[in-house]
Amino acid sequence: MSIEFSKQLSARETPIPGVVLYELPVYGDNRGWFKENWQREKMVALGLPDFKPVQNNISFNEKAGTTRGIHAEPWDKFISVATGKIFGAWVDLRQGPSFGAVFTAELDPSQAIFIPRGVGNAFQTLEDNTAYTYLVNDHWSADAQGQYTFLNLADETAAIDWPIPLEEAELSDKDKAHPRLADVRPMGPRKTLVVGANGQLGKALRKLYEGDASVEFAGRAEFDLGSPEAIAEKNWKNYSTIINAAAYTAVDTAETPEGRQAAWQTNVTAVARLARTAIEHDLTLVHVSSDYVFDGTAKTHTEDEAPTPLSVYGQTKAAGDAVVSVVPRHYIVRTSWVIGEGNNFVRTMANLAARGVRPAVVNDQIGRLTFTSDIADGIRHLLETGAPYGTYNLTNDGEPKSWAEIAADVFELSGASRSDVSGISTYEYFKGKDAATRPLHSILSLHKIQAAGFHPPVGESRLADYLG
Template sequence: MKVLITGSSGQLGSEMVRLFSDIIPSDRKMINLENPLKVYDDLDRIKPTLIINCAAMTDVDACQTNMEKAYNINSASPLSIARYAIKNNVRVIHFSTDFVFNGEGGNYTEDSIPDPINYYGMSKLMGDMAIEAIPNHLVIRTSGVYGTKKNFPLVVYQRLRDGKDIKVIDSYYSPIHAKNLAKASSDVIKSNLTGRINISGERISRKNFAIQIAEFFKLDPSKILESSEFSGQVARRPKDSSLKIDEARSIIKWDFYSVKSNLSLLDVKNLHL
């Protein structure tokens, strides 16, 4: 088996590469998803027998202001991956986002109807659809991935540690640490499941999450202030993009979802914000 893992420098990809043997880690120098036509040729040259696509343009505001780039990376390149996979009978694992939903309902299941309200969600949804046209595929939908990059829990931690206040909006999602996401995903991938599955943390509001971060790291929660709207953001965000994870919990028999399990993996010693 020749396992190609794209996005090997990313939060998820860098964890995934540790969990498989015989892997070809690929970064944008090896396969640049901005050039979908070349992606097909690159795959044809490398000839992987399993593709785990962890690469994406994940900056939600940048996707809104540079739609062509977002389209190429998140929509058209998955289409090239699908074309290669169908021609060569290859299995593809692909990661999707809670931002394919409009956020009016929350608790989205694998069968909920997407209705993106920003271009990141739209471009990812088109990528999901391309991958779902492959006979042997698995789309893993997730939410609020945090790991090494600048992200919500690290910003909350750093500001509270430095005695600064932090404004958080009371919207809901299902955050998960990249290490738990990678391990839970690899369990499901190795079980040969096909179709679509949600793998994320448990549903929580950003305000409550910030409070739990403060409690976990013994910081002062009184500096957490509620804000009624996202400030300084170009793209609209869903108010409740939380995912239901009943199916994943019935397959994965360890705790990948609780706030504690995920926060315990947060590496605050090597903080580079």
């Protein structure tokens, strides 16, 4: 066998999305050869997913013509040849538009290939004493066998041109019995789990992902964030993403002894459990943050501003953000003045307008509304585009306004008079009341999420739509 020595490490895309062929440097002399079969730092820099392998397997094949596959397994694989030579064949058996796509290549020890979960893998040895080796990022288990997808090596649709005809090759009886492509059960994607799915944001996410079987929704009854058992009982191998739409948001009640405990339990302790789960199972964690992590001193808040919370609620949200930030694959979506399905400021003002009430509304807190449908759209955009992980501000766009100005807008849109709304300072409004301290400036910079390709709609148009 002739091996090309001292090639540059390089990557080549294939017709199957996510399948990448690598040229590996092999160094040889009169004694033999050496190669770095897996070098995480170099290969990740080249674009290989940091797929965190946990098991290394070797298949030794005594005779040329030994043929194995086509097996699609519920984990990722990094395949190479230790000695000898193979003809490799890969067929996309994942649910989606590339189902049935085929790629073939001959591999010697100077090549390797990355095969994502759900892509059918097969090889035929071209030399005696060939050793085929692969790294996988999950441990084999009997439960996992039920998730395998198979394709017959002789499938006419894939039409793989085997160098050694299958009737002359060594095949197992099981491989001979696998179904044709028309009868294959495609492997579905890993799921996204939305927790807190019955709240304002959860309902918007339900509407956005309606009909998408890969997104699973769980309210407290289905998944209690306060229960360690709920985490332990979940088979996280079937998931890729957690969207945490759950939060304790009773800002004033959080200042009481009972509320403080509940706020820390939901916004920090439960979030820490999700973060640990995401790290252990290499999941993406999406977490929703708040303008209350800031004291409102800055006129506009950027993503890299240090937290300076004024209230217990703000402290718990800042602590939750810090916990989530250690997850390698995380999105912290920071928002403000959230409006969705259910009771909220806009609905309250619309009801007051309908009843002829003339309210006094705070006029020195400045910010932007954020409609839950746009938060949901922004989250989907970050996930689908693979935006860089980190923190993103996400509110509606437009000129910042005070609560009093927004109330006046609601009154006008509801057919009442703007002048029915009068302004009052935060100090005067809360004077003598047990209330949390609010930031006066809640304006969040949108530059980062706009640079990532998501442009939140202007809040005024969303408000008009919301009120019908």
